[in-house]
Amino acid sequence: MWLITLKIIELFAGIGAPRWVLQLANIDHKVVWFCELDKYAEKSYREIYNDYETPNLGDITKIDVNNLQKEEIDLIIGGWPCQDISLVGKRKGIDKDSGTRSSLLWYSLKIIEFYKPKWIINENVGNVLNAKDYGIPQKRKRVFIISKLNENWMWKFP
Numbered sequence: 001m002w003l004i005t006l007k008i009i010e011l012f013a014g015i016g017a018p019r020w021v022l023q024l025a026n027i028d029h030k031v032v033w034f035c036e037l038d039k040y041a042e043k044s045y046r047e048i049y050n051d052y053e054t055p056n057l058g059d060i061t062k063i064d065v066n067n068l069q070k071e072e073i074d075l076i077i078g079g080w081p082c083q084d085i086s087l088v089g090k091r092k093g094i095d096k097d098s099g100t101r102s103s104l105l106w107y108s109l110k111i112i113e114f115y116k117p118k119w120i121i122n123e124n125v126g127n128v129l130n131a132k133d134y135g136i137p138q139k140r141k142r143v144f145i146i147s148k149l150n151e152n153w154m155w156k157f158p
């Protein structure tokens, strides 16, 4: 039993796979808000979780942190667009202000700096982990970037 409810923000929420995993793991959580540009993805997200209340702040480039309410956030989680870093794409890259879709990652920074969450998890394509080795019916390598605020912390991947 969890004694706390994790307060989370989902960036580039898509259909909310991170939220699904929290549910599967029985981790009590509340999504404070999410951002997703695509209206069809949002529709799926809302139907999957029967959640028509949580605000979708939409386009991450347009989020003004001055309009956000300061509160303690445990986890910011997101999988930013992968087209420009995927091995099967044109590899236009991820440089800040380059205008590529993958460079949208940099817009996460303003949100991270504003909330200073305890944890951040970013997920994307890569050459490190393969989803098929973790019970997912998808042969696809993923990278997970896990960040923790302040404390010394040793991570042992299960």
Ligand SMILES: C[S@@+](CC[C@H](N)C(=O)[O-])C[C@H]1O[C@@H](n2cnc3c(N)ncnc32)[C@H](O)[C@@H]1O
Binding pocket: 012, 013, 014, 015, 016, 017, 018, 035, 036, 037, 038, 041, 058, 059, 060, 061, 078, 079, 080, 081, 082, 104
């Ligand atoms: C790699 S997918 C994320 C998948 C997600 N983790 C899931 O579980 O479905 C990237 C998502 O970013 C969204 N996106 C693209 N540009 C965006 C923007 N400017 N602001 C917010 N979301 C955006 C896309 O519509 C897409 O759903």
